[in-house]
Amino acid sequence: MALPTHASTLERVWHYVYLTICALIFLFLILPILIVIPLSFNAEPYFTFTEKMLKFDPTGYSTRWYDLLLTFGMNEPDAPRDSSWWADAWNNAAWINATKNSIIIGFFSTVIATSLGTIAALGLSRPEMPGRRIIMAILISPMIVPIIITATGLFFFYSSIKIQDWGIPYLGVILAHATLGIPFVIITVTATLVGFDHSLTKAAANMGASPTRTFFKVQMPLILPGVISGALFAFVTSFDEVVVVLFVGGLDEQTIPRQMWNGIREQISPAILSVATILVIISIALLTVVELLRRRSEKLRGMSPG
Amino acid sequence: MLTTVDGKPLKEALAHAQSRAKRRAFLLVLPLLAFIIVSFIFPIGQMLYKSVNNTGFTISKDFGTGVSTPIMTNLAEWFEENPQGTDPDETAYAALAADLVVLRELKAPGQAGTRINYELSGSRSMFTKAARKAKKLEPPFKEAIIDLDEDWADPSLWQAMRTASIAVTVNFYLAALDRKRADDGSVEMVPENRQVYVTLFKRTLILSLMITVICFFLAFPIAHLMATLPMRKSNLLMILVLLPFWTSLLVRTTSWMIVLQSQGVLNDAMVATGILADENRIQMMYNQTGTVIAMTHILLPFMVLPLYSVMSMINPSYVRAARSMGATSWTAFRRIYFPQTVPGIGAGALLVFILSVGYYITPALVGGADGQLISNLIAFHMTKSLNWSLAAALAAILLGAVLLLYWLYDRLIGIDNLKLG
CATH class of the missing domain: 1.10.3720.10 (MetI-like)
Structure with a gap:
């Protein structure tokens, strides 16, 4: 957006004001997220920059909160750090257990959401699909309906069918998270299917490929970027979800967000900031993956590379 | 008439092929649709049902055995026989006393009291207290019960019990909009300091x-x-x-x-x-x-x-x-x-x-x-x-x-x- 040479003084002034406003808005977007990173290395239990930190004095920084993260909930956190210490951490540390639970729940709910969602998206993108609009509206609704309503409904539903007595751990939370992840899968996969050339599948069928073979050899490679980014969205949705877990999760089903929620509500300690920092780094990694996938998908479909 | 190779009319064959394509597309969506209906639409429906149906004053469920027993049946009968606005007489209090005995046996006075408490705060303890002494009550029941707590003669309490004796109610929607039933059953605003x-x-x-x-x-x-x-x-x-x-x-x-x-x-x-x-x-x-x-x-x-x-x-x-x-x-x-x-x-x-x-x-x-x-x-x-x-x-x-x-x-x-x- 270069300024034309004939621009008047007023326009020039406005142009720079406008750029400054934009810069401030971008700072508003990004600064609050980045600010937790240095603060998580604070040597003091404060949530603000100490004088030592501002002077870049190394003694003002420490990794004690990361250490606390690891040792919190352990039987013998002060024992020498040998193999039994690590075994203790693996089995008892609260945050490690929360991470395990989050990954298990996230994995299974993502598998359910992605497989069902991808198949449904294939059907939805066919021109002959009956009642497309209303079905699409129903499938996207878990994203729109306030989470507290979903959690309330699931609470009544699960207690009426006594899901916790079925003996399958995490089942209620996994099904709920799969439901919440489905809209994202539908949206991303149908987006890659827009402009999908259906003559390709016809050509494959013409040459004698079975529908299954056509799906795996022709359609799947083309929609794969969409499927993967849908799966990532579904996983992040589950990984970040706290309300449903609070309502329907068992007491032993602690996840990372639930642990954070408790930490923030009860007594916020800088250890929360170190969790936040780790999560920010994970989200940067995920964003990079999704961005690369998007470019690949555009290239595959012959759209201009970003 | 145009026909296909095997002699079917072309129009029919086309319609057939199209409906097959429709079915096939729908079958792809069906598993997900079924999943969403079971795990999302149905639970929300159940929640909506809860909002108009509260069995706190009509059914007591034993969570150990899973058996449901109707409660407050005598009182419900009295409400049915006597229209809105009837002053509770001796038969009404007798029905109440009989129901309180049942409540005591089922360990449900807290539940019934809670239901009335939603309509009229402070009434839960009246139920637990009265149920404890229910067996010792002797006729005339009206005086005996009012003797326990004079609030039992409160017309708004009787109005609350009348509404609660039917499980299906819109009262929770009224409450959600800062409204309540007046003693005569009409709808009015709750006092200003309780409007939230x-x-x-x-x-x-x-x-x-x-x-x-x-x-x-x-x-x-x-x-x-x-x-x-x-x-x-x-x-x-x-x-x-x-x-x-x-x-x-x-x-x-x-x-x-x-x-x-x-x-x-x-x-x-x-x-x-x-x-x-x-x-x-x-x-x-x-x-x-x-x-x-x-x-x-x-x-x-x-x-x-x-x-x-x-x-x-x-x-x-x-x-x-x-x-x-x-x-x-x-x-x-x-x-x-x-x-x-x-x-x-x-x-x-x-x-x-x-x-x-x-x-x-x-x-x-x-x-x-x-x-x-x-x-x-x-x-x-x-x-x-x-x-x-x-x-x-x-x-x-x-x-x-x-x-x-x-x-x-x-x-x-x-x-x-x-x-x-």
């Missing part, structure tokens, strides 16, 4: 509207900048928008708590630079300001993305044409550019509004007392006061509003056009 819900619904709407408007003013310039910059630069800027979008909600809320605390980064910075004196640090958290700031930040990407996708499609030659014909840059913006962005504004504003109306996590953490939204009250009734029917009624009203907006969104923009990054 309508105010909260209004506050939710006002704050959501405010957040939507702020989001628009923040999103418009940066979306415009990204749409006009060359692709390479705008993609870099896009990352700045998408990173918050991908970052955990709790992380973003925590960050704002760090920034906005009275001993937090922002206040410290202002004190250090001398803008603010140390003793008058601004309280920016645990109030509405905190809720609005944090929610604006969280929902901003939902406004930027649709705006950007519309703006990047706008042909710049229209504005250039207007300028070449003598329009000032302001006129060209106002008359030519802005009208073309309206679809994006509509999409973004509706999305942000829908999402903020039902927001729970951020207000719960940074909202304090006056920054709470309707979702927080639903959670309160679900987890603290345990008035589930009222929670369900509040949720149903919120759901109605959200579905209306969702329908509007589908009508105006189309769900197909929802994009994520």
Whole structure:
């Protein structure tokens, strides 16, 4: 957006004001997220920059909160750090257990959401699909309906069918998270299917490929970027979800967000900031993956590379 | 007549093939649809049922054995025989006494009392107390019961019991709208000092509207900048928008708590630079300001993305044409550019509004007392006061509003056009 040479003084002034406003808005977007990173290395239990930190004095920084993260909930956190210490951490540390639970729940709910969602998206993108609009509206609704309503409904539903007595751990939370992840899968996969050339599948069928073979050899490679980014969205949705877990999760089903929620509500300690920092780094990694996938998908479909 | 090779009329064969294609497409969607109906639509339906059906005063369920027993049957019978407005006579009190004995046996006086307590606070203990002495009561029951607690003669209590003796009720919706049944069964407002819900619904709407408007003013310039910059630069800027979008909600809320605390980064910075004196640090958290700031930040990407996708499609030659014909840059913006962005504004504003109306996590953490939204009250009734029917009624009203907006969104923009990054 270069300024034309004939621009008047007023326009020039406005142009720079406008750029400054934009810069401030971008700072508003990004600064609050980045600010937790240095603060998580604070040597003091404060949530603000100490004088030592501002002077870049190394003694003002420490990794004690990361250490606390690891040792919190352990039987013998002060024992020498040998193999039994690590075994203790693996089995008892609260945050490690929360991470395990989050990954298990996230994995299974993502598998359910992605497989069902991808198949449904294939059907939805066919021109002959009956009642497309209303079905699409129903499938996207878990994203729109306030989470507290979903959690309330699931609470009544699960207690009426006594899901916790079925003996399958995490089942209620996994099904709920799969439901919440489905809209994202539908949206991303149908987006890659827009402009999908259906003559390709016809050509494959013409040459004698079975529908299954056509799906795996022709359609799947083309929609794969969409499927993967849908799966990532579904996983992040589950990984970040706290309300449903609070309502329907068992007491032993602690996840990372639930642990954070408790930490923030009860007594916020800088250890929360170190969790936040780790999560920010994970989200940067995920964003990079999704961005690369998007470019690949555009290239595959012959759209201009970003 | 045209026929296919095997002799069928062409029209019939085509219709057959088409219906087969339809079935096949539908079969692909069916598993997911069934899943969503079972795991999402049905639970919400069950919640809606709870909002109009409360069996606290009609059925007692033994959770050990799973057996359900009807309770307060004698009283229900009396209510059926005697229309609204009949003064409770000796037979009514006798029925009550008989029912209290049953309650005592089933260990259910607390449950029945709680149900009446929803309509008339302070009445739960009357039930537990009376049930304890129910066996010793002797006729005349009217005097015996009123002897226990003179509030048993209160006409509003009898009105409450009359309503509660039928499981199906709209009273929880009345309560959710700050209304109640008067002693004669008509609907009236609750006393002013107990009106909470309508105010909260209004506050939710006002704050959501405010957040939507702020989001628009923040999103418009940066979306415009990204749409006009060359692709390479705008993609870099896009990352700045998408990173918050991908970052955990709790992380973003925590960050704002760090920034906005009275001993937090922002206040410290202002004190250090001398803008603010140390003793008058601004309280920016645990109030509405905190809720609005944090929610604006969280929902901003939902406004930027649709705006950007519309703006990047706008042909710049229209504005250039207007300028070449003598329009000032302001006129060209106002008359030519802005009208073309309206679809994006509509999409973004509706999305942000829908999402903020039902927001729970951020207000719960940074909202304090006056920054709470309707979702927080639903959670309160679900987890603290345990008035589930009222929670369900509040949720149903919120759901109605959200579905209306969702329908509007589908009508105006189309769900197909929802994009994520």
